[in-house]
Amino acid sequence: MPSPLSARLQAVIGVSEDWVRDLYPATRDQVYLDVAAVGIVSTRVEAxxxxxxxxxxxxxxxxxxxxxxxxxxxxxxxxxxxxxxxxxxxxxxxxxxxxxxxxxxxxxxxxxxxxxxxxxxxxxxxxxxxxxxxxxxxxxxxxxxxxxxxxxxxxxxxxxxxxxxxxxxxxxxxxxxxxxxxxxxxxxxxxxxxxxxxxxxxxxxxxxxxxxxxxxxxxxxxxxxxxxxxxxxxxxxxxxxxxxxxxxxxxxxxxxxxxxxxxxxxxxxxxxxxxxxxxxxxxxxxxxxxxxxxLGREAVETLVLDRTAELTELLIAAGLTPTRTSERSHWSGILIATTGDDDAALHRRLLDADVRCSLRGGGIRFAPHYYTTASDIERLAAALPA
Known part of the structure; x- marks a missing residue:
């Protein structure tokens, strides 16, 4: 049974999770949440x-x-x-x-x-x-x-x-x-x-x-x-x-x-x-x-913002504090969260678990895109401290 995240991808942009993931080989072995630094390219771009x-x-x-x-x-x-x-x-x-x-x-x-x-x-x-x-x-x-x-x-x-x-x-x-x-x-x-x-x-x-x-x-x-x-x-x-x-x-x-x-x-x-x-x-x-x-400009935006909303819930549950406004109209694909203690240590832990993100703005910067899936969110959750 597809996850809610996978179902939302299908509903919002009208294509399957596998279709999107096949375009981006870099998503196979890592959770790539670092687009705000450098994005990954698709097989179409390579070709x-x-x-x-x-x-x-x-x-x-x-x-x-x-x-x-x-x-x-x-x-x-x-x-x-x-x-x-x-x-x-x-x-x-x-x-x-x-x-x-x-x-x-x-x-x-x-x-x-x-x-x-x-x-x-x-x-x-x-x-x-x-x-x-x-x-x-x-x-x-x-x-x-x-x-x-x-x-x-x-x-x-x-x-x-x-x-x-x-x-x-x-x-x-x-x-x-x-x-x-x-x-x-x-x-x-x-x-x-x-x-x-x-x-x-x-x-x-x-x-x-x-x-x-x-x-x-x-x-x-x-x-x-x-x-x-x-x-x-x-x-x-x-x-x-x-x-x-x-x-x-x-x-x-x-x-x-x-x-x-x-x-x-x-x-x-x-x-x-x-x-x-x-x-x-x-x-x-x-x-x-x-x-x-x-895929559609508006559909991509909806999916990116939905991804950050899901990440926000996960990070709060893990004890981190997101620093962005509550108004969705001012959201972007960038989500910054802090441990309030040692962000650098958590950042190293995430990189060791092949979760790509950056230290920026007084916290850890996460940047998902339309290829981010439920399995990515689960891998991030597993890498976070209990």
């Missing part, structure tokens, strides 16, 4: 990447004929995943390079400012600190109970605020922000809303255009369950018109094979892609996004 490499090896430049269609398809899939438009998607190496497009692409003036939470992940904090040398002020939003105080953030935005930068999900607590009010605020103040979506995309629904996000920067190697070294930005029309490419290369232009001396920049997201594409990474990215869309 898509291997196909590009094999074609390159067999045909060299002759293989390039099919790559344009593959890139266009991946761009469209990414846009569908995050609620953007394919003409405003640009591929990047990772979140940092995506955010650098903004830090280096705005026409800054001395006296401008950037508003950013004090507890942001370094990828979404370090780039803004480098603007101080241009006379740009960095305004830090205070943190309250593991997340930024959005009322305080709004109070810091004025007519010299060029960027408000924030993560969709706070990495150190798992708190999920309501971004829509920030989108409205930034539109009213003519400020760019820049969002690090890496701890959300692939697990939670994002609708960039509808929410008012101007730049959504994502790395594929976490909740996207994609390859290392590939990411993307989804831009608003406003950001497309306001940001200048910080690195213009031969592929940034409308007609790259004309090799013009004074070319016209591409009118779409390609203007932010300077040189030879990461074909293998883009192929893997397209494959993993395809799985999420096949």
């Amino acid at each position: 898509a990447m291997a196909e590009v490499l094999a074609a390159h090896g067999r045909r060299g430049i002759g293989a390039a004929a099919g790559w344009g269609a593959m890139i266009a398809r991946a761009r469209a899939l990414v846009a569908a995943l995050v609620g953007g438009h394919e003409d405003r998607v640009a591929f990047t190496q990772n979140t940092s390079t995506g955010l650098a497009l903004v830090a280096n692409g705005v026409d800054w003036s001395a006296g401008d400012n950037v508003v950013v939470p004090a507890g942001e992940f370094p990828s979404n904090f370090y780039p803004w600190t480098q603007l101080r040398r241009r006379g740009v002020e960095l305004r830090e939003v205070p943190m309250v109970d593991g997340h930024a105080d959005l009322a305080a953030a709004a109070a810091l935005v004025d007519d010299r605020t060029r960027v408000l930068a924030i993560s969709a999900v706070q990495y150190s607590s798992g708190y999920r922000y309501d971004l829509a009010p920030l989108g409205e605020l930034c539109r009213a103040r003519d400020t760019l809303l820049v969002v690090d979506g890496t701890q959300a995309a692939g697990a939670l629904t994002l609708d960039a255009d509808a929410t008012g996000i101007d730049v959504l920067a994502v790395s594929a190697h976490k909740w996207m369950l994609g390859p290392l070294g590939i990411g993307f930005v989804a831009l608003s029309e406003r950001a497309m018109g306001r940001l200048h490419p910080s690195t213009a290369g031969w592929l940034s232009v409308e007609r790259p094979f004309d090799f013009d001396h004074e070319p016209q920049l591409a009118g779409d997201g390609r203007r932010f892609e300077s040189g030879t594409e990461n074909m293998v990474g883009i192929a893997g990215l397209g494959a993993t996004v395809g799985i999420v869309l096949e």
Whole structure:
């Protein structure tokens, strides 16, 4: 008889537990609850990447004929995943390079400012600190109970605020922000809303255009369950018109094979892609996004949040204290719990039992995904102290 967890997987995403598990070989010998650090890749991702490499090896430049269609398809899939438009998607190496497009692409003036939470992940904090040398002020939003105080953030935005930068999900607590009010605020103040979506995309629904996000920067190697070294930005029309490419290369232009001396920049997201594409990474990215869309964005989110709810009950029963809010609207796939004593010792115990998790945010960070099953929960329970 299927477990309640298995039955829920069947009911929510319409496929069997075995179907999902077969996609992810890494789940066979370990309980993988560490997606917030680095995700695992599916057999589809492996196959898509291997196909590009094999074609390159067999045909060299002759293989390039099919790559344009593959890139266009991946761009469209990414846009569908995050609620953007394919003409405003640009591929990047990772979140940092995506955010650098903004830090280096705005026409800054001395006296401008950037508003950013004090507890942001370094990828979404370090780039803004480098603007101080241009006379740009960095305004830090205070943190309250593991997340930024959005009322305080709004109070810091004025007519010299060029960027408000924030993560969709706070990495150190798992708190999920309501971004829509920030989108409205930034539109009213003519400020760019820049969002690090890496701890959300692939697990939670994002609708960039509808929410008012101007730049959504994502790395594929976490909740996207994609390859290392590939990411993307989804831009608003406003950001497309306001940001200048910080690195213009031969592929940034409308007609790259004309090799013009004074070319016209591409009118779409390609203007932010300077040189030879990461074909293998883009192929893997397209494959993993395809799985999420096949299962359904909302279904995946429901399953991920249900997984964390089940983990919460288990951890409380084992004497741990979860640190997240009680409001499901602010939940993410990240769940942090503490023993109140020696979290490091319990973390080592879990790793020794092949339960993958991380020490973060003053506790142990668990991050399940849609492939997490009842057997995973049982193995975690067995590894916890009585």
